[in-house]
Amino acid sequence: MPVTIEIPKEKWAGKVREVTLGATPAEGGTRARTLTVGGEGTLPFLHFDGAGVAIPHAPALALEVRDRRPDDWSPLLAEAWGEALADPGDWARAAEAAGADLIVLTLSLTQADGSPNTPANAVAVVKKVLAATGLPLAVFGPGQAEKDNELIVPVAEAAKGERLLIGICEDKNYRTIVAAAMANGHLVSSKTPMDVNLAKQLIILIHDMGMPLDRIVMDPTTGALGYGIEYGYSVMERLRLAALQGDSMTQQPMLVTPGEEAWKAKEAKVGEGVPGAWGDWRRRAVNWETLTGSALLQSGADIVVLRHPESLARLKTQIAGLMQA
Amino acid sequence: MPMTGLEIYKLLPQTNCKECGLPTCLAFAMKLASKGAELKQCPYVSEASKAKLEAASAPPIRLVTVAADGHKVAAGNETVLFRHEKTFYHKPGLFIRVRDTEAALAARVAEADAYVVDYVGIKLSVDGFAVEAASGDAARFAAAVSAARGASQRPLILIASDPAVMEAGVKAAAGTQPLLYAADENNWQKMAEVARAARAPLAVRAAGLDKLAALTDNLKKAGLEDLVLDPLARGYGESLAALTQIRRLALKKNFRPLGFPVITFPGEAAGADETVLAGQHIAKYAGFIVLESFDPAMLYPLLTLRQNLYTDPQKPIQVQPGVYEINNPNGDAPVMVTTNFSITYFAVNNEVEGSGWPAWLVVADAEGMSVLTAWAAGKFDADRIAKAVQAAGVEGKIRHKRIIIPGQVAVLSGELEESLAGWQIMVGPKEAVDIPAYLKTMWPRTN
Numbered sequence A: 001m002p003v004t005i006e007i008p009k010e011k012w013a014g015k016v017r018e019v020t021l022g023a024t025p026a027e028g029g030t031r032a033r034t035l036t037v038g039g040e041g042t043l044p045f046l047h048f049d050g051a052g053v054a055i056p057h058a059p060a061l062a063l064e065v066r067d068r069r070p071d072d073w074s075p076l077l078a079e080a081w082g083e084a085l086a087d088p089g090d091w092a093r094a095a096e097a098a099g100a101d102l103i104v105l106t107l108s109l110t111q112a113d114g115s116p117n118t119p120a121n122a123v124a125v126v127k128k129v130l131a132a133t134g135l136p137l138a139v140f141g142p143g144q145a146e147k148d149n150e151l152i153v154p155v156a157e158a159a160k161g162e163r164l165l166i167g168i169c170e171d172k173n174y175r176t177i178v179a180a181a182m183a184n185g186h187l188v189s190s191k192t193p194m195d196v197n198l199a200k201q202l203i204i205l206i207h208d209m210g211m212p213l214d215r216i217v218m219d220p221t222t223g224a225l226g227y228g229i230e231y232g233y234s235v236m237e238r239l240r241l242a243a244l245q246g247d248s249m250t251q252q253p254m255l256v257t258p259g260e261e262a263w264k265a266k267e268a269k270v271g272e273g274v275p276g277a278w279g280d281w282r283r284r285a286v287n288w289e290t291l292t293g294s295a296l297l298q299s300g301a302d303i304v305v306l307r308h309p310e311s312l313a314r315l316k317t318q319i320a321g322l323m324q325a
Numbered sequence B: 001m002p003m004t005g006l007e008i009y010k011l012l013p014q015t016n017c018k019e020c021g022l023p024t025c026l027a028f029a030m031k032l033a034s035k036g037a038e039l040k041q042c043p044y045v046s047e048a049s050k051a052k053l054e055a056a057s058a059p060p061i062r063l064v065t066v067a068a069d070g071h072k073v074a075a076g077n078e079t080v081l082f083r084h085e086k087t088f089y090h091k092p093g094l095f096i097r098v099r100d101t102e103a104a105l106a107a108r109v110a111e112a113d114a115y116v117v118d119y120v121g122i123k124l125s126v127d128g129f130a131v132e133a134a135s136g137d138a139a140r141f142a143a144a145v146s147a148a149r150g151a152s153q154r155p156l157i158l159i160a161s162d163p164a165v166m167e168a169g170v171k172a173a174a175g176t177q178p179l180l181y182a183a184d185e186n187n188w189q190k191m192a193e194v195a196r197a198a199r200a201p202l203a204v205r206a207a208g209l210d211k212l213a214a215l216t217d218n219l220k221k222a223g224l225e226d227l228v229l230d231p232l233a234r235g236y237g238e239s240l241a242a243l244t245q246i247r248r249l250a251l252k253k254n255f256r257p258l259g260f261p262v263i264t265f266p267g268e269a270a271g272a273d274e275t276v277l278a279g280q281h282i283a284k285y286a287g288f289i290v291l292e293s294f295d296p297a298m299l300y301p302l303l304t305l306r307q308n309l310y311t312d313p314q315k316p317i318q319v320q321p322g323v324y325e326i327n328n329p330n331g332d333a334p335v336m337v338t339t340n341f342s343i344t345y346f347a348v349n350n351e352v353e354g355s356g357w358p359a360w361l362v363v364a365d366a367e368g369m370s371v372l373t374a375w376a377a378g379k380f381d382a383d384r385i386a387k388a389v390q391a392a393g394v395e396g397k398i399r400h401k402r403i404i405i406p407g408q409v410a411v412l413s414g415e416l417e418e419s420l421a422g423w424q425i426m427v428g429p430k431e432a433v434d435i436p437a438y439l440k441t442m443w444p445r446t447n
Helices: A075-086 A088-097 A119-132 A145-158 A175-184 A196-208 A229-244 A258-262 A281-298 A309-323 B005-009 B025-033 B047-057 B105-113 B138-151 B163-172 B188-198 B209-221 B236-253 B274-283 B296-309 B342-355 B371-376 B382-392 B407-419 B432-442
Strands: A019-021 A035-037 A060-066 A102-106 A137-140 A165-169 A187-191 A216-219 A303-306 B064-068 B071-075 B093-099 B117-119 B122-124 B128-132 B156-159 B179-183 B202-205 B227-230 B288-291 B322-326 B335-339 B359-364 B402-405 B424-427
Touching (some): A060 A088, A060 A309, A075 A088, A075 A281, A075 A309, A088 A102, A119 A137, A119 A145, A137 A145, A145 A165, A145 A175, A165 A175, A165 A216, A175 A187, A187 A196, A196 A216, A196 A229, A229 B296, A258 A303, A281 A303, A281 A309, A281 B274, A281 B296, A303 A309, A309 B236, A309 B274, B005 B025, B064 B156, B093 B105, B093 B138, B093 B296, B105 B128, B105 B138, B117 B296, B128 B138, B138 B156, B138 B163, B179 B188, B179 B227, B188 B202, B209 B236, B274 B288, B274 B296, B322 B382, B335 B342, B335 B371, B335 B382, B342 B359, B342 B432, B359 B382, B371 B407, B382 B407, B402 B407, B407 B424
Parallel strands (some): A060 A102, A060 A303, A102 A137, A137 A165, A165 A187, A187 A216, B093 B128, B093 B288, B128 B156, B156 B179, B179 B202, B202 B227, B335 B359, B335 B402, B402 B424
Antiparallel strands (some): A019 A035, B064 B071, B117 B122, B322 B359
């Protein structure tokens, strides 16, 4: 019996906002290229729902670079990056060579000699990274309100016009960073702890300060594989469904940090004193990061921040396959 | 698609005889629609109506079970596209593929069969083996199936396209319920006979959903009900589209010809990474996944991903209550207490471990809630903490009598001093991230 099936297609009322990171010399910056994310009119990679325009941009893959050699990163990451870890400029160059679409520079609380990080040092590092790579750049503080403000504001001023993505904006600390971004032509990352309503609320607050919505990226917070990934995964699916259903304040592109989360997990970080059933350390560790990132691509990630170049290469292949309509 | 009360009412005798226990047929129909009654309560319903009602109440994705020696893997019966809408019910079975041309088949099966990994107290392992008649020879295939059966009691998927070869494999697997892979446009009649005789579920393979639906339709007419689909969509993009379309057709359109679980072969896609593609299939809609390789470094993350995504969002993963040793604690190490919500436990455990401090971590049974939620619900009070500390037997392991409770429940310290007589109660930080700094100040190291 011949059967002709009508495939059920979704027609959504809303779509994700497009956000462009980085500015070329013509646009007032120094970047060799810009990066546009978002714009999806349907759920991740479901091209059959639309007429070819539903998913205008592939998710971007970012690599995290630190302002100095990290104290607590897994030896596997140290091995992957080698001596580049000692210099943020070299590291950014290596990340670009590894295929990153975006560099995420995280500033540390302290400098290599143990003294507190300073605005002057932060600015110098950002300038160095901007000089070393033509990729768009995100710059995040160490995650402590006072220090974030102290370091990020001068960075925003020094890199005026570059359309950096800066953060971390959290509900207890967003005003200073949003104001610095608005005054200097940058974008902000709005980070909230795995909750649909909190994510939406902070977007509203940041927008209420006068920040245009096409300059806000949202970080719904990621749990690593085995460490709560299902919470982040479902919050992202719910946020994306809300965005497609037309809820304006959930329509920001999503940034997730599987690199940071996965490499905190013992499964990735350490190779000794763990059960034999965990298997070969190197393969397991990279699988941990790759599978965390891969699952988040399925739940709507637009920017995936990674730490290991091999995870980036593997997810790049997956995205290429998923973007073929 | 479930029928409404009124639609059901039209199929009932409409005599209001009350023998079902309800005052009218309409009331009974309403109860049936809300699943508050069963059709067998009506003694007079016609056979024709019964068939229609049963067909309408069948799940949109059929539950298909493969089994052997007490091991069972069931796939299907899913009701949602997104886990937050309800939950995903039946974890996709992970099967390791072996071929009858492999000299080391039995050894490979035995190695993978013995594999067990512990994830938050849950023992995870592979679900079974897919034995392929790569030789095309019936006797050789039968010998391979026997060898696999000798090395493992887990269920099998038998892979052969020649029905005669398949029959030999089925005989060698007698006494079990394997999945037969696969019927296609050319062999389906004979494969249907083999499957029917063996009472085994049958996988169906065709490129394109139209052809696949036509085949399942034929097989249903031939009397087979337990089918599994292979849309022959192998790569990242193709498989996501095909599996999503099949799930949508089943759930949104109640499209019966594709209302079956799907089998995938992530190792067969050219240019794809088997681990990554298997992960994608776990997230998006596979029922059975056949893996080419057995590698613990790949299986542990895949099994964990499956466990996480198939966790009922209403019932979070819990950690076994008890005492956990972090960084080889001795008698002077601090005793800390927290709840058995897995994320809470991980947060505390990771911070303590990362701090380098040795510690005894007592995990209380708070019914899987986080500290503040559990406290508000009365599941993490002085009584429960005291019981947890006593049950953990930590007292015999330490040379002090001090315990650190989460800062969120500082209010419990007075009560706890009574419940745990002789103990000094210390109030720790509110957030796990502040634990290392807290320990540094409050618990100077002696070892």
